[in-house]
Amino acid sequence: MEILKSIIEVAWFILLVAAGVAVLVGYLYSHFKFYSRSWFFPAVLAVFPLLALAVFGGLLGGCSFKLWVYFLLAEAAIAAFFCTVVKGRHTVPYLMLAPAFVGLALLLVYPFIFEVYLSFHDLKLTTIMMWKNTGTLPFVGLDQYIKVFTTSPLSEVSFWALFLRTLVWTFSNVFFHVAGGFILALMLNNNIRFKGVYRTLLVIPWAMPQVVAVLAMRGEFHAQYGFVNIFLVKLVEYLPFLASLGVGPVQWVSDYPLLTCTLINIWLGIPFMMVVILGGLQSISSSYYDAADIDGASYFQKLRYITLPLVRPVMMPAVTLGTVWTFNNINVIYLVTGQSGGTEQADILVSALYKAAFTYNRYSYSAAFALVVFAMLFFFSVFYLKSFDAARDER
Amino acid sequence: MKKKISAAAKKRYIRHLLIHAAIIAVAVACVYPLLRILSVSLRPGDKLFSMDLSIIPAGATFSSYARLLKDTMFLHWLWNSLLITLATSFIGVSLASTAAYAFSRFRFPGKKAGMILLLSSQMIPAGMLILPLFLMIMKLKLMNTYLGMIIAYSVSSLPFSIWILKGYYDTIPRSLEEAALVDGTSQVGAFWRIILPLSTPALSIAFLFNFTTAWNEYLVARVVLFSAKQYTWTLGLFELQGQFITQWGMFAAGSMLVTIPVLCVFLYSSKWLISGLTLGSVKG
Numbered sequence: 001m002e003i004l005k006s007i008i009e010v011a012w013f014i015l016l017v018a019a020g021v022a023v024l025v026g027y028l029y030s031h032f033k034f035y036s037r038s039w040f041f042p043a044v045l046a047v048f049p050l051l052a053l054a055v056f057g058g059l060l061g062g063c064s065f066k067l068w069v070y071f072l073l074a075e076a077a078i079a080a081f082f083c084t085v086v087k088g089r090h091t092v093p094y095l096m097l098a099p100a101f102v103g104l105a106l107l108l109v110y111p112f113i114f115e116v117y118l119s120f121h122d123l124k125l126t127t128i129m130m131w132k133n134t135g136t137l138p139f140v141g142l143d144q145y146i147k148v149f150t151t152s153p154l155s156e157v158s159f160w161a162l163f164l165r166t167l168v169w170t171f172s173n174v175f176f177h178v179a180g181g182f183i184l185a186l187m188l189n190n191n192i193r194f195k196g197v198y199r200t201l202l203v204i205p206w207a208m209p210q211v212v213a214v215l216a217m218r219g220e221f222h223a224q225y226g227f228v229n230i231f232l233v234k235l236v237e238y239l240p241f242l243a244s245l246g247v248g249p250v251q252w253v254s255d256y257p258l259l260t261c262t263l264i265n266i267w268l269g270i271p272f273m274m275v276v277i278l279g280g281l282q283s284i285s286s287s288y289y290d291a292a293d294i295d296g297a298s299y300f301q302k303l304r305y306i307t308l309p310l311v312r313p314v315m316m317p318a319v320t321l322g323t324v325w326t327f328n329n330i331n332v333i334y335l336v337t338g339q340s341g342g343t344e345q346a347d348i349l350v351s352a353l354y355k356a357a358f359t360y361n362r363y364s365y366s367a368a369f370a371l372v373v374f375a376m377l378f379f380f381s382v383f384y385l386k387s388f389d390a391a392r393d394e395r
Numbered sequence: 396m397k398k399k400i401s402a403a404a405k406k407r408y409i410r411h412l413l414i415h416a417a418i419i420a421v422a423v424a425c426v427y428p429l430l431r432i433l434s435v436s437l438r439p440g441d442k443l444f445s446m447d448l449s450i451i452p453a454g455a456t457f458s459s460y461a462r463l464l465k466d467t468m469f470l471h472w473l474w475n476s477l478l479i480t481l482a483t484s485f486i487g488v489s490l491a492s493t494a495a496y497a498f499s500r501f502r503f504p505g506k507k508a509g510m511i512l513l514l515s516s517q518m519i520p521a522g523m524l525i526l527p528l529f530l531m532i533m534k535l536k537l538m539n540t541y542l543g544m545i546i547a548y549s550v551s552s553l554p555f556s557i558w559i560l561k562g563y564y565d566t567i568p569r570s571l572e573e574a575a576l577v578d579g580t581s582q583v584g585a586f587w588r589i590i591l592p593l594s595t596p597a598l599s600i601a602f603l604f605n606f607t608t609a610w611n612e613y614l615v616a617r618v619v620l621f622s623a624k625q626y627t628w629t630l631g632l633f634e635l636q637g638q639f640i641t642q643w644g645m646f647a648a649g650s651m652l653v654t655i656p657v658l659c660v661f662l663y664s665s666k667w668l669i670s671g672l673t674l675g676s677v678k679g
Contacts, residue, residue, distance in 0.1 A: 003474065006474070006475075006478055006541065007478070009541060009542070010478050010479075010481075010482045010541055010542075010545070013482065013541075013542050013545060014482055014485065014486065017486055021490075089503075090501065090503040090504070092497070092501065092582050092583065093497035093500075093501035093503045093506075094497075094503065096493040096494060096496055096497040096586075097493070097494050097497045097498075097509065099490050099493065099494070100490040100491060100493070100494035100553060100557065101494070101509070103490055103549065103550045103553065104512070104516070104550055104553060104554075107528070107546065107547075107549065107550040108516055108519075108524065108550055110527075110531075111524045111527035111528055111531065112519070112523075112524065112527070114527040114530070114531070115523065115524070115526065115527045118526070118527070118530075123530075132533070132534070184418070184421060187414045187417060187418055188418070190410075190411065190414055192411055192414055192415065193415075194415075198418050198419075198422055200662055201422040201425055201426055202418075202421065202422055202425050203425075203661075203662070204425050204426055204429060204658070205425050205428075206661075207657070207658050207661035207662060208429065208654050208657070208658065209610070209611045209629075209653055209654060209657050210611055210613075211611060211613050211629045211632060211633070212432075212632065212650045212653060212654050213428070215632060215633065215636045215646070215650070216428055216429075216431070216432050216647075216650060217428055218636070219435075219636065219643065219646075220428060220431060224444075224446075225444050225445070225446070227427070227428075227431055227448065230446050230448060233446075267424070267425075267428075271425070324517070324518065327520075328520045328521050328522065330521065330522050330614055331613060331614065334613075334614065335613070335633070350520050350521075350522045351522075353520075353522050353523070354522045354525065354614065357525070357526045357529075358525075358529075358617070358618050363526060363530070366526060367526060367527075370520065370522070370523040370526065373520055373523070374519065374520060374523055377518055377520060378518060381518050
């Protein structure tokens, strides 16, 4: 019975979305189609603001005269736009794009603007009830941004420590992903037996649901019952001299949280790079290697002068993507250290951002923090793409 | 002469042997954690915590599975996840399929700007939009509901889906539609009757991508859902693992039940998913 109820709830919502799309397309279609008729302007001004008032007024409660004036002005602007600029051109592509872009505007662009608004105001646990009831917030100007750089996002770690840690985290992860993926891909690219089987086994960390993989690995880094420490203990039993070098069981999660997260994330990320690089390697024609063999090139010369340059175009987008993913990776760190009483020794910028908002309930602060992180990422990508273009132009 | 060839063959043989050994070592490292989950899930209740390393433990039972299904709401969590995920994937792919067609076949003002918007949306840190979405969902009074989750998820994979589908539509020759247009269908009719049926592989990949993204999502669910009855499976498993000392067996059992179907689907579809990934990025 409950199952039936949940199905009906979701189906009803999908129908609602479909109806919304239909209304949107019909609305735009009428503007595209009839913009040149003499009755167009008065008709749309009479019909649409009233319809909108009925729909939105019912939704938000209260249909006021003021609201109607807003709708009327908006409709007048839209209709004028259609009459003077659009003039019924490109009807089909715009109608096809409209639903997706309205969705993006509502759930991507609007939240972004809302985040900017939040960052200049003060929303925290004590003001949230006020915001819920009245919809207004105290304006604080740049205070939140100043706080980002002067106070700790969590309880003690500072912004710059997080920043450095993020750089270390991103660099070490991407480096090992690419290096590991490259070596594995080179080995798999030989004409060996069981190649398909190996490839299947090697992508398993990527294929597992990330939540399962990270939580299970977290369990395996448990000081007593995780296999990592059990292996270390056995290793020392067989090779006693290692003990004198300081090898032994380690309190992974509490003493070395960042190292633990990094190891888990390296394990998770290598398969993706391997698969992408392997795809690149397989597309290299063997005639290059044959020619190099005739010239007597060594293995490393072939690697340096044939393989690397030819894999580069495939690898660069994957490395860029991997860098952005690693920089933005909240999942691994939050799942390992996010429980109550968890350490903040492993937090990077984005995970601190998430914790500041939802563990410490400092909403506006975390909005300002998010915009700072976004600006950094934005400048990195612009700079990176510029240098990428420049490198391409040189060739 | 003969001896020289055999020496080369021997060298190659040794090289392959070394490669096999290295790959097997790495493969073991990749698979072993999964086998450990299996092993823990099969352990009898009184031996959950042991230093045992064997894959099939002594006295293996399915009691953890039975307890998981009986004592927790695991099936309920799976059902919640399934419903939310199916709805978001359906909405996402429907919106993406038409938008991608517009980008693939038409020239219109704002095309380039639209594509750039799609690409740059990928630069936004994932954690950044959770806060405003959370506040919006709160304001709409949709906290702790399916609808709140569906709204939060529905556009997250949209840019990527549009990107893959556009790449696929680009490979379908225009002459097919032109023939249909000559025969009297409209542009929309040609899209509906010719392009969509031909794009089933790409549509299923986009669907699969939407599905796995929403299925494995944790961070949004963490803040939107707060009663155990509404949990998705990711939240449920986190909860079980959080009580590490008591519930490890049930956590492992649940992990196995979730992982096996996902693994099968992923391994089956990975080839297309990867070609979609590289296609999109190389053309960008």
